[in-house]
Amino acid sequence: MAADIDAHARDLCTFIDASPSPYHAVAEVTRRLVAAGFNPIEERDAWPGEPGRYVVRRGGSVAAWSTEHAVADPATPFRVVGGHTDSPNLRISPLPDRASHGWDQLVVEVYGGPLLNSWLDRDLGISGRVAVRDTDSPGGVAERLVRVDEAVLRVPQLAIHLDRDANSGLALNPQTHLTPIWGATGAAPSFAAYLAGLLGTAERDVLAWDVMTHDLTPSGPLGRESDLLAAPRLDNLGTAFAGTTALLAAVEDADPTHIPLLVLFDHEEIGSTTSSGGDSTFLPSVLERVVATRGGDRQDYHRALADTLVISADMAHATHPNYVEKHEPGHRIAINGGPVLKVNTKGRYASEAPGSAAFALACEQAGVPMQVFRSRGDMPCGSTIGPMSAALTGATTVDVGSPMLSMHSARELTGARDPGMYVAALTATLAPSRH
Incomplete structure (x- = not known):
């Protein structure tokens, strides 16, 4: 398992260094997907009705999915991993x-x-x-x-x-x-x-x-035992990489009762209210058109949404050793400690019990530990695409991430074992165990 995780960390470095802007990130995601048999399509064209693997881009955003193993019912629900491509x-x-x-x-x-x-x-x-x-x-x-x-x-x-x-x-x-x-x-x-x-x-x-x-500094290992990873744009290319890798794994062992889908938005760092942001028509449009290509109508689309799960994936704050007073003492987050469930009762994160349980089961299936993040009660909390996606689709939504330090710095820090565990958890989310 350690060798696989090390391989994911190395591949994350390659992915980040190939993606200095959101547009390059979309190009790199698309390149990897096309190499695995995904077919590029355009929003302006009529989408094919044949089962298969597809990828569509809108500016600095991209969505990809596979219907090749899905049951014939056009109201088949989706399993969605969502993130973003932009960084400050x-x-x-x-x-x-x-x-x-x-x-x-x-x-x-x-x-x-x-x-x-x-x-x-x-x-x-x-x-x-x-x-x-x-x-x-x-x-x-x-x-x-x-x-x-x-x-x-x-x-x-x-x-x-x-x-x-x-x-x-x-x-x-x-x-x-x-x-x-x-x-x-x-x-x-x-x-x-x-x-x-x-x-x-x-x-x-x-x-x-x-x-x-x-x-310009290349991404790479850090620490006496190389157990850390230093890189620019970990927030949120760490998720773009993990989500892409998870989708590639999930389509090979897909649950036919769900359609696995990845969506990565631009402009999350400035509020998402743009034509290609998380508060745009991009995700609802893609979901509805996928239903339509499978012979469904608006009722089938809403039926599909009723059982859809959206994983809003963004990087998470690890507990900083020099500023422990900034963290909620009962919810300490460790580097190399596993993926993070994010919870906020004010709705800044979309996590509620049903979605949280689904992610807990995914981590259990993947064999990785799950951590839980909550901000201090006397400090404001950041937000993600999660609440927007939940409001736009009505789907069960949960906010998750991978731990890091120096968020929003020109150069950020995570654990060398975290990318592999993140990939494993998101893969299990897109392809839940049928046993």
Whole structure:
């Protein structure tokens, strides 16, 4: 078992390093699924009615499922693992070019809720998607992925000689203190021209972009015995990887009374209320269209939802040894301690008894321990796609995760054994034991 878990940890590193932006994450998920026989389909097309494995993308979001083993009843319920592809970072502005006192700079905007200090004095690359003029594409616009894994940007911190109070509490203004430098010529080309050079197109054909910074340090083991894993974007590529791996395993031994489905949304870190976020039509649309391709109608769709289980999977806070007072003392979470059930009575997590029991059974089936997270009663709790998915579908929903430290840092930390246990639990969720 240890060898398998080590293999999952290594593969997680490969997955994360291939996915510096949500669009690259979707491309990597799709690549892995297509290699395993999943057929890419488009939302604009009529979906095939034949049983099979399918994957569909919407921007930085992706959904995949298999009907190849499902019973013929069009009201067959779903087993869904849901997560997200985005992580907090610095995003390049639409008009980013700035020259200041001989420095070449790019204006950025903070995306999500990052630990801002973790982005200081760090070598940064850029990645994302660019919309370019293309007369052969719908609407005359094509999307191109861009990725630069070289140290092109850096946000330099002010020297302590000029800020003697920095160690007493660093205060960063997102408007004035986080503008990266990318040269000292005072005459840098426009960012549009830079992108055009990368893509081999004319500057005038670069119409818009969703481009962001990413940490360049490779993911890898940490600790005296390599029992830890350090990587960027563990929140929530740890789930994107585990969910994809779980789906690939589940379709080989699927329970015919359920349809296994993976959905990964963009924009969770900014509230999910976008066309491809967890509060969008993406999941309900996919579920309804799958029912329709199997000969079902709206009544069959709602019948399917009544017995559907949604696992809202996001990373979880491990107990921090330097800040134990920030954690609920009866619900300590250990690194390498197993997947985490998240509970909040204010509805910030969707977990209630039926869903919690289903996940407990999945962990039991997988042979992995389950931990339970609850925030301190005097502290606010974060949230996930879980409450949104529950409200949009009415399906039984449970919030789960995998333990980590340094959440929302440019570089995060988890246990080397945790990815394998997470994969095992999500696999058992998608393919529950029929014995």
